Amino acid sequence: MATDSPVRVRFAPSPTGLLHIGGLRTALYNYCFARKHDGAFILRIEDTDRARYVDAAEEDIREALEWTGLDIDEGPDAGGPHAPYYQSERKEAYRTYAEQLVEDGHAYYAFDTEDELDAMRASLATEENPNPKYDAQTRTEMRNSLTLSDAKVDELLDAGAEYVIRLKVPQGEKIHFEDEVRGHVSFDASGLDDQVLLKSDGMPTYHLANVVDDHRMEISHVIRGEEWLSSTPKHILMYRAFGWDVPTLAHLPLILSPNGGKLSKRDADEMGIPVFVTDYKEAGYEPEALVNYLALLGWHPGDDRELFSLDELVDAFSLDRVGSSGTQFDADKLRWINEQHLREKDDASLLERVRDVAAAEGYTPSDDALQEIIDLTLDRVQMAHEIVTDNRYFFEDPETYEEAGVEKRWKDDSADLLLAYADRLEAADAFDTDTVERELRDLADAHDVGAGRIIHPARLAVSGRSYGPGVFGLMVGVGRDACIRRMRTAAERLG
């Protein structure tokens, strides 16, 4: 294993759709590992599947990485010594490598058509073995350069017949490797099939392109999802056939849906758990929070800390603290982490953040007013947008009054008390929390009632709700004219 070489890791997504949350976590772990070891973080676009290629996917990946702050050292935009970073642009190079394998006896041409393959599988499939392989056994009965004469093979090749190149998996061999998160892993080669390396359209499969690129880009550590664990022995075989060192391997546990299954678009929608990174952005999560949460999903810092900035994650990260079991997504915890990050934001950036949110809702308060609203609401929300969307009374008069609140707090004398309070506020020579409170308490004394007798109706009148920030601050945040107006309106509406 390449242990002394400089750390070079890659995030190698396939542009087949929007970037999945699991993909972002893979990118994050790679990023942290690279930064931790002063290595390089490389982005490589694995666009070898023409059929599933989605044009907007690459832009989405780029945006997701930028949003979360995972800076790329080498890649399509950043450039680098191993360009191009698109596999589709290296089509011919892979063919050369595949042919080299054929020449060396580690791979072979196969001319079987899709129908022939289907027929083979159909005839061999049994209940015991529903997925027959193209392996050491079956390849002897198929049309390939192992069963056909050299002359026939040349003839087919010359005639431009469609073919693939398949890996010639050795028989009865045990393939062992060390995984940084799982320890020792071994597979029996007879359980593998003769993996297609070069497709009939001339494109490499993932397996070929991945091994070739990881080698030529001098990737030191392959950190990827557990879904690749089963194909790792094929990759090892290829490294061996090429005579290359195998990078250090680390397979990350998969992210599961809260009900245990795979995190799918469908049940994610049903449980309000976005699958795509862009959906988190749209839902209003702080990128720092998402990153923090994702880091903790399958990795543990070794102490009791839970709140991390990206830099702190880098500092604390190590592969040997990555867990090996699948991990269920917990939206509540994410929200909690989001809340913590929101509170750690400095005033200026929080103000800017909330200003954007307000603007999106059609509100354009002054910075002073907005700052006041933030001060009043920050410890009552988990999401930035909730400062605005859960507290619209700062921007507009309430149209309705919370029923349970009215039931509980609105008494026979409430209207009269509020009317009197409104008059006092109108006459007051200031409108700050002290004045507002003093006027209220004086009024309560004058009527010989508890302050709550006015406080609660006032809150109801001004915000339409029975809960929220302390009334005095709330009223100042709403403003004198609006408060007076709303109290008089409520007195009229609620009697």
Place this chain on the structure above:
RNA sequence: GCCGCGUUCGUCUAGGGGUCUAGGACGCCGGCCUCUCACGCCGGUAACACGGGUUCGAAUCCCGUACGCGGUACCA
């Protein structure tokens, strides 16, 4: 079906032969604070999948079973 990987509170996890009457966090419940709601603080609930073995001693090591997940494509 076969192959592989996994299994500690509901969830994320710590712990990796004795320090474990199993620790932390989220959630949930209760209390305090209080004009309400939050915040904060205090307290509580709740787990070693099961069965065998090894050992003086097992959550920790081994085997088996169950369950979960992944793979089993000219998809990645």
